[in-house]
Amino acid sequence: MVGDGSILITGGAGYIGSHTVLVLLENGYDIIVLDNLVNAWKDDSVQIPEVLQRVERLSGKKITFYQVDLVDKDGLSEVFKQHKIDCVIHFAALKAVGESCQEPLKYYSNNVSGSITLFKVMKEQNVKNLVYSSSSTVYGSPEYLPLCEKHPTGRTCTNPYGKSKYFVEEILRDLVTSDKGWNVISLRYFNPVGAHPSGDIGEDPTGTPNNLMPYVAQVAIGRRKELLVFGNDYDTPDGTGVRDYIHIMDLAEGHVVALQNLLKPSSTDRFNVFNLGTGRGYSVLEVINAFSEVSGRKINYRFVARREGDIAVSYCSPNLAKDSLGWTAKRGLKDMCEDMWRWQTKNPNGFNKDQQPSE
Numbered sequence: 001m002v003g004d005g006s007i008l009i010t011g012g013a014g015y016i017g018s019h020t021v022l023v024l025l026e027n028g029y030d031i032i033v034l035d036n037l038v039n040a041w042k043d044d045s046v047q048i049p050e051v052l053q054r055v056e057r058l059s060g061k062k063i064t065f066y067q068v069d070l071v072d073k074d075g076l077s078e079v080f081k082q083h084k085i086d087c088v089i090h091f092a093a094l095k096a097v098g099e100s101c102q103e104p105l106k107y108y109s110n111n112v113s114g115s116i117t118l119f120k121v122m123k124e125q126n127v128k129n130l131v132y133s134s135s136s137t138v139y140g141s142p143e144y145l146p147l148c149e150k151h152p153t154g155r156t157c158t159n160p161y162g163k164s165k166y167f168v169e170e171i172l173r174d175l176v177t178s179d180k181g182w183n184v185i186s187l188r189y190f191n192p193v194g195a196h197p198s199g200d201i202g203e204d205p206t207g208t209p210n211n212l213m214p215y216v217a218q219v220a221i222g223r224r225k226e227l228l229v230f231g232n233d234y235d236t237p238d239g240t241g242v243r244d245y246i247h248i249m250d251l252a253e254g255h256v257v258a259l260q261n262l263l264k265p266s267s268t269d270r271f272n273v274f275n276l277g278t279g280r281g282y283s284v285l286e287v288i289n290a291f292s293e294v295s296g297r298k299i300n301y302r303f304v305a306r307r308e309g310d311i312a313v314s315y316c317s318p319n320l321a322k323d324s325l326g327w328t329a330k331r332g333l334k335d336m337c338e339d340m341w342r343w344q345t346k347n348p349n350g351f352n353k354d355q356q357p358s359e
């Protein structure tokens with residue numbers, strides 16, 4: 001086990017954060033969650049968001065929760081003063097690509113300024129171990145495939161969300177260069193999908209889902225009429241876009257091994273980047289077919305024009321994470337669809353049962 005301190009999880013009430021919190025608790029870590037709940041639901045009559053109540057039930061452990069915004073420096077400092085923290089896993093961010101194009105300042109302020117505030121507080125409190133949530137989006141349009149960690153980043157990032165992820169990686173790079181005390185791992189996620197196998201926690205998008213898998217699940221359950229497939233004229237085997245979908249539980253487990261690597265006494269490399277993906281791409285039509293088979297439902301879809309800013313194909317080389325961390329994704333597309341479907345059928349309206357389905 002690590003030191004005698006806790007792991008602070010920013011954005012731990014979100015999709016990836018909540019699954020990671022569960023796996024960390026199962027692995028014996030003490031967890032503190034910080035989230036401003038901008039994208040997570042809490043009943044006013046209780047102390048912690050619904051998702052974390054469910055994580056507590058699944059793990060049989062208690063979670064310390066703070067409703068604090070990353071940009072609130074005093075609030076953040078207070079959390080660090082209340083606890084001995086060994087490491088921060090930094091998930092908190094806004095992530096809607098389309099919205100980031102409409103409101104770039106909101107994204108830079110939240111994702112970039114918020115991260116800087118967090119890093120300042122960490123430095124002041126002498127907590128310099130960090131796992132950062134990065135994204136395949138930092139690669140922009142692939143110059144070659146599979147995407148490995150040496151592929152150029154930033155050059156062809158087209159939207160403020162993607163750029164905010166890239167900028168923070170660069171800030172971290174400069175930080176560790178300036179101060180040898182920092183020890184940072186940046187994890188570049190490919191396309192996280194699915195849910196915990198219990199079906200009790202999963203992705204709960206507000207409004208119309210931006211991403212493929214939650215949209216497909218909502219069509220399957222009858223909450224939406226049809227899926228719009230963005231383009232069938234790509235240079236791919238069936239003409240639709242290809243992505244490297246990764247099961248959320250594989251992704252969560254990736255954080256545990258990253259943390260173990262970061263906190264081992266011999267750890268000397270101060271800034272490391274790893275892709276977390278399967279290394280295998282699936283097309284939109286392959287996802288639709290797999291989901292239809294698992295759910296036994298017909299998925300209505302219609303081809304429409306390409307979505308602006310989309311790329312044809314993205315998949316990673318997961319070899320560095322395998323060789324350096326000993327991590328590989330174990331679950332396949334069928335598991336992703338099965339677990340997603342269980343979550344969707346058990347929670348047709350997400351965490352807030354009273355919520356009216358939105359168009």
Ligand code: NAD
Pocket residue numbers: 010011012013014015016017034035036037038039040068069070071090091092093094095110114133134135136165189190191192
């Ligand atoms: P999510 O929206 O479900 O979770 C993010 C959480 O952060 C939410 O609970 C939200 O309330 C919280 N948050 C946002 N801004 C905050 C702030 N200023 N202060 C405190 N809390 C704040 O998103 P997710 O899918 O779980 O993504 C987690 C991280 O992974 C993000 O950094 C995202 O950029 C990155 N990522 C996500 C994907 C994906 O497809 N989901 C892919 C690559 C990278």
Ligand code: WQD
Pocket residue numbers: 095097134135136137162190191210211212213215227228229230231240241242243284307310
């Ligand atoms: C997958 C495929 C679409 C919706 C986005 C972000 C990226 C990252 C992950 C955080 C594509 C097609 C989708 C729909 C469709 N997030 N599609 N109809 O675009 O790879 O990545 O999420 O870092 O930054 O850009 O994922 O799930 O949106 O799309 O046909 O209604 O499904 O065109 O080929 P994407 P996605």
